[in-house]
Amino acid sequence: MNMRHILTGSAALAIGALALSGCSGDSGGGDSGGDVSLSVWQNSTTGDGVAYWEDAAAAFEEANPGVTVEIQSIQNEDMDGKLQTALNSGDAPDVFMARGGGKLADVVKAGQVMDLTDKISSDAASAMSSSLSAFTYDGKLYGMPLSVLPEGLFYSQDLFDQAGVSGTPGTIDELIAVNDELKSAGIDPIAVGAKDAWPAAHWYYNFALRECSQDVMNEAADSRSFDDECWLRAGEDLQDFADTEPFNQGYLTTAAQQGAGSSAGLLANQQAAMELMGAWEPGVVASLTPDEQPLADLSWFAFPEISGGDGTPGAMMGGADGYSCYVDAPAECVNFLNFLASKEQQEAYADAFQTLPSSQEAQSVVTDPALVSVLEAYNDAPYVVLWLDTLYGQNVGNALNVAVVDMLAGSGTPESIVSAVNDAALRG
Numbered sequence: 434m435n436m437r438h439i440l441t442g443s444a445a446l447a448i449g450a451l452a453l454s455g456c457s458g459d460s461g462g463g464d465s466g467g468d469v470s471l472s473v474w475q476n477s478t479t480g481d482g483v484a485y486w487e488d489a490a491a492a493f494e495e496a497n498p499g500v501t502v503e504i505q506s507i508q509n510e511d512m513d514g515k516l517q518t519a520l521n522s523g524d525a526p527d528v529f530m531a532r533g534g535g536k537l538a539d540v541v542k543a544g545q546v547m548d549l550t551d552k553i554s555s556d557a558a559s560a561m562s563s564s565l566s567a568f569t570y571d572g573k574l575y576g577m578p579l580s581v582l583p584e585g586l587f588y589s590q591d592l593f594d595q596a597g598v599s600g601t602p603g604t605i606d607e608l609i610a611v612n613d614e615l616k617s618a619g620i621d622p623i624a625v626g627a628k629d630a631w632p633a634a635h636w637y638y639n640f641a642l643r644e645c646s647q648d649v650m651n652e653a654a655d656s657r658s659f660d661d662e663c664w665l666r667a668g669e670d671l672q673d674f675a676d677t678e679p680f681n682q683g684y685l686t687t688a689a690q691q692g693a694g695s696s697a698g699l700l701a702n703q704q705a706a707m708e709l710m711g712a713w714e715p716g717v718v719a720s721l722t723p724d725e726q727p728l729a730d731l732s733w734f735a736f737p738e739i740s741g742g743d744g745t746p747g748a749m750m751g752g753a754d755g756y757s758c759y760v761d762a763p764a765e766c767v768n769f770l771n772f773l774a775s776k777e778q779q780e781a782y783a784d785a786f787q788t789l790p791s792s793q794e795a796q797s798v799v800t801d802p803a804l805v806s807v808l809e810a811y812n813d814a815p816y817v818v819l820w821l822d823t824l825y826g827q828n829v830g831n832a833l834n835v836a837v838v839d840m841l842a843g844s845g846t847p848e849s850i851v852s853a854v855n856d857a858a859l860r861g
Contacts, residue, residue, distance in 0.1 A: 468499045468500075468501070469499060469500045469501070469763050469765050470500075470501045470502075470503060471500065471501070471502045471503065471527045471528060471762070471763070471765055471766060471769060472503045472505065472526040472527045472528070473486070473490070473502060473503065473504050473505065473526060473527065473528040473529075473756075473769075474505050474507050474512070474515075474516065474526040474528070474529045474530060475504065475505070475506060475507070475530055475756075476506070476507055476508070476509040476512050476530055477506060477786070478506045478507075478508055479720055480720045480725065481716070481720075481784075481785040481786070482716070482785055482786055483506060484785065485781060485782060485785035485786070486504045486506075487504060488781070489502075489772075489773065489778060489781070489782075490502035490503075490504050492772075492778075493769055493772050496772070497765065497768065500765050502769065505526065507530075508691075509690065510629050510689065510690075512530055513536070513827060516529055516530070517827065520540065520543070520545045520759075525545065525759045526759065527758060527759050527762035527763065527766050528756050528757070528758060528759075528762065528766055528769060528770070529756065529757060529759065530754065530755075530756060531546075531568065531575070531576040531755050531756060531757040532752055532753070532754060532755070532820075532823045533567035533568045533576065533578075533752070533753055533755065533819060533823060534567065534654075534752075534819040534820075534823035534824040534825075534826070535654060535657070535823065535824055535825045535826030535827075535829070535830070536822075536823050536826055536827050536830070537568060537570060537575055537576060537757070538570050538826065539826050539827060540575075540757075541570045541571075541573075541575055544760060545759065545760055546575050546576075546757045546758065546759065546760055547575070547757065547758035547759065547760050547762060547766070547767070548573050548574070548575060549574045549575060549576070549577070549757075549758065549767060549770070550572075550573045550574045552767045553574065553577065553767065553770065553771055553774070554771045554774070556771075556774075556775075557577065557770075557771050557774035557775075560774060560776070560779075560791075560792040560793055560794045560795075561577070561578055561774060561791050561792055561793075562793070563791075563793060564578040564581050564753050564791045565578065567752070567753040567755070567819065568753070568755055568757070575757055576755040576756060576757040577755050577756055577757075577770040577771075577773065577774055578753040578754070578755035578791035579754055579755055579756065579773060579774075579779070579782055579790070579791055580712070580713070580753065580754045580755075580782065580783070580786065580788045580789055580790060580791055581712070581751065581752075581753050581789050581790075581791055581811070582711035582712045582713060582751055582752045582753060582754060582788065582789070583711065583712055583749045583750070583751035583789075583807055583810065583811040583814070583817060584635065584639075584709065584710055584711040584712065584736070584749070584750050584751055584820075585709070585733055585734060585735045585736050585749070585807065585810065586623075586707050586708070586709050586733065586734055586735075586736065587700065587707065587708055587709075587710055587714045587715070587718070587731055587732070587733050587803060588601075588700075588706055588707040588708075588731075588732055588733070588734070589700065589703050589706050589707075589728070589730055589731065589732075590730040590731075590732045591703065591730040592615070592620050592703055592706040593611075593615075593706065595618055595620070596614045596615045596617070596618035596620055596706070597614060597618070598611050598614050598615065601732075601734035602734070602737050603737055603738060604737050604738050604739065604740070605670070605674065605737045605738070605739050607737065608679075608737045609674070609677050609679070612677065612679045615706050616678075620705070620706050621680075621681040621682065621699070621704065621705040621706070622679045622680075622705070622706050622707060623679045623680050623681065623705060623706070623707045623708065623709070624680070624681045624684070624687070624696035624697070624699040624700050624704075624705035624707065624708045625680045625681065625684040625687065625696055625708070625709075626684070626687050626688050626689030626690065626695055626696035626697070627680075627684050627685045627686075627687060627838055627841060628685070628686050628687055628688045628689070629688055629689040629690075630831075630834040630835055630837070630838050631689070631820075631822060631834050632689045632696060632708075632709070632710070633684075633685075633834075633837055633838050633841055634821075634822065634833060634834040634837040634838070635709055635710075635750070635820065636671055636674070636709060636837070637667055637668065637671050637821075637833075637837045637850065638750050638820055638821045639709070639736040639750055640667040640668075640670040640671050640674075640739070641663065641664060641667035641821065642736070642744050642748055642749075642750050642818060643667075643670075643736075643738060643739045643742040643744045643748075644663040644664075644666045644667045644670065644739070644742040644743060644744060645661060645663035645664065645667065645742075645743055645744060646663075646743040646744060646745075647744070647745065647748070647816050647818065649661045649663060649743070650818050650821075650824070653825065654824050654825055656858065657825050657826065657829045657854075657857075657858040658854060658855045658858040658859075659850075659851045659854045659855060660855075663742070663743055664850070664851050664854075665847050665848065665850075665851055666742075667847075668837075668840065668846070668847025668848075668850045668851070669847045670739065671837070671840070671841075671847075672840060672846075672847055675841055681696070681699055681704075681705050684696070685838070685841065685842055687699075690717050690721075692721070693721055695721070696708055697710070697714065697717045697718055697721055698721040700718055700728070700731075701718040701719075701720075701721035701722045701728055702721070702722065702723065709736070711751065711752060712751075712788050712789045712804060712807050713754075713786060713787075713788050714731075714803075715727060715728075715731060715787040715788070715801050715803055715804060716785075716786045716787035716788055718731060719787060727787065727801070731801075731802075731803045732802065732803050732806070733803040733804075733806045733807055734806075735747070735749065735810050736749070736750070745815045745816065746815075747810075747813060747814050747815055748814055748815055748816050748817070748818065749810065749811060749814045749816075749817045749818070750817070750818055750819075750820055751811070751817045751818070751819070751820070752819055752820050752823055753791065755791070756770060756773065758770065774791075774792060776792060776794045776795055779791065779792040779794070779795035779798075780795045780798040783795060783798050783799065784798055787801060787804070788804070789804060789807065789808055789811075796808075821833060822834055825854075828857050828860070829854055829857045829858055831857075832853045832854060832856070832857035833850065833853065833854050833857075835853070836849055836850040836852075836853035836854070837850060
């Protein structure tokens with residue numbers, strides 16, 4: 434399978450294929466000489482993900498005598514805050530997780546990340562060509578993508594069968610009908626980890642994807658404000674949907690990915706039928722099943738369509754997980770990123786995390802049925818928009834996420850979501 438789409442970002446970010454002539458350097462920035470230690474912050478804390486990083490570090494050290502790679506696991510929900518503190522203090526790790534979009538643009542503007550434009554290998558540039566633009570700002574490259582993460586609804590086929598649900602919903606009205614069938618069978622339809630804010634906010638993102646045109650979303654990425662009426666309609670859509678009571682009991686205090694009681698854990702243990710998540714979901718769910726094995730009946734469908742919206746049918750929300758080098762990192766940092774982009778490492782990464790590799794050369798490793806479905810939809814999508822808290826930057830993104838949860842909790846409105854974003858944009 435060949436991924437032909439670029440994750441879209443703001444007008445300041447590259448849209449379309451990255452010109453490979455600007456990324457055809459050698460294997461890295463050269464050797465800095467003597468013994469070198471590379472510190473790496475990554476967001477896997479358990480199981481095969483941790484094992485992958487340990488194995489990758491050992492393999493790189495063996496191939497690069499004198500280099501030591503120090504891997505530090507940071508809980509995903511803690512990563513952005515801890516990283517920003519480290520960057521601002523000048524004590525950042527050499528290699529750190531990056532998600533592109535406005536978040537990356539903010540770090541670039543602050544002078545805290547290395548320009549990789551002429552440093553990554555020609556092999557990496559070629560293999561990653563369809564996802565490099567997510568880490569490109571003002572024509573320059575600042576990160577190496579390792580996985581692409583389009584999202585949709587992962588679900589338990591067994592629970593659908595138990596409730597007598599046939600097929601998958603293609604519209605929100607059909608999803609509501611499925612939810613009613615599941616509730617009649619005593620099954621919570623949809624798990625949401627709203628305690629961590631972003632999983633609930635992703636529901637708003639996807640309603641906005643259906644209500645707003647691609648141009649409006651990209652224009653908002655420049656202005657970082659919600660001036661078009663579609664943003665309000667998206668909030669109203671979510672409010673109306675939430676009023677049908679589709680989410681698990683106690684979802685406002687449910688965590689996203691930590692333990693059997695998290696939203697991912699509810700799906701893993703078949704205590705809820707669905708969860709809206711990105712392509713990392715099979716791996717997270719597998720780590721939370723009773724035997725820590727993949728959920729055999731895990732399936733996937735795209736976020737349903739709505740009537741009357743300005744978004745193009747089939748468009749998707751998504752992201753790309755990648756890694757960047759701190760601006761003052763040693764040259765070996767670039768060598769490490771090129772190493773991670775190799776076909777062998779991309780296959781190992783995709784296998785360990787049960788996700789979609791960024792490298793087109795490693796696509797054949799994807800065999801999980803749910804992920805195959807995700808990848809097919811991704812390849813057919815007219816466009817893919819970065820998650821809004823990534824696209825619009827950390828300050829605006831955080832305000833958006835909190836405002837969505839406030840509305841779901843009854844202390845906010847669709848109008849207050851728009852106001853929160855516009856106020857955050859004015860503050861800068």
